[in-house]
C-alpha cells in the first residue's frame with residue numbers, strides 16, 4: 001500500500017513570524033493520523049526555524065530546491081547537506097517555476113535528484129505539460145519523457161525514496177484544476193512508464209502526487225482516483241484551515 005503524502009509548497013511566501021504562526025495552526029489541528037504523511041516546504045529563510053518547530057511531530061520538513069554540488073563557489077546556491085543540517089527530509093526538484101524562471105532542465109533536475117538521494121533526502125520530482133502542449137495532444141509524451149530523463153541512472157531500490165508530482169503547468173495557481181479523470185489518466189501513464197523503467201512491482205510502490213489548484217473542495221475527488229497518492233499544494237497550503245482540510249481528505 002502506498003501511504004498518501006500531502007505536501008505544502010509555500011513558494012516565495014511567509015516571513016519567519018508568519019511561518020511560525022502557520023505551523024502552530026497546523027500542529028494544533030493535525031491530530032495523530034498515521035495513515036498519511038504531511039510535509040511543509042517553506043522558503044529557505046524559514047527552514048531552520050520551521051525545522052525546530054516540527055521536530056518530533058507529524059509534519060516533515062521539505063525544501064523547495066537544491067543544488068547538486070556538495071560545496072563551493074556557487075553564490076546563492078544551497079547544498080543537500082545544508083538541507084539535512086536543518087532537518088529536511090524532502091526536497092522538491094524540477095518544479096515548473098524553477099524550469100521556467102531559473103533555467104532548470106531535465107538534465108539539471110536529474111543531477112539534483114541524484115544529489116538529493118546520495119545525501120539521504122527524498123526528492124519530490126515535478127513533471128507537467130504546458131497548455132499548448134496539452135492542446136496539441138502531446139501531454140503524455142512530454143510528461144513521460146520528463147519522467148524518463150529526470151530518473152535516468154536511478155535504481156529500482158532508490159525509487160523507494162522518490163516521489164513524483166504531476167503538475168500540469170496550466171493548472172498551477174489558476175484555479176483551473178485538471179479533471180480527476182484527466183489527472184488519473186496521466187498518473188496511470190506515469191506509472192506505466194515507471195513499470196517499464198523499474199518493473200511492475202516497484203512501479204506499484206512509487207507515490208505520485210497531483211499538483212495544480214488543489215483545494216479543500218476538490219481534494220476528495222482527486223484522492224479517490226486509484227493512481228493519485230497525494231497532493232503538492234501551493235496557494236491552499238498557505239492557510240492552516242485550508243491545508244488541514246486537504247490533509248483530512250476522505
Ligand SMILES: O=C[C@H](O)COP(=O)(O)O
Pocket residue numbers: 009095167171172173174175211212213214232233234235236
Ligand atoms: O507546488 C505546488 C504547485 O505549483 C501548485 O500550486 P497551486 O496549488 O497554487 O496551484
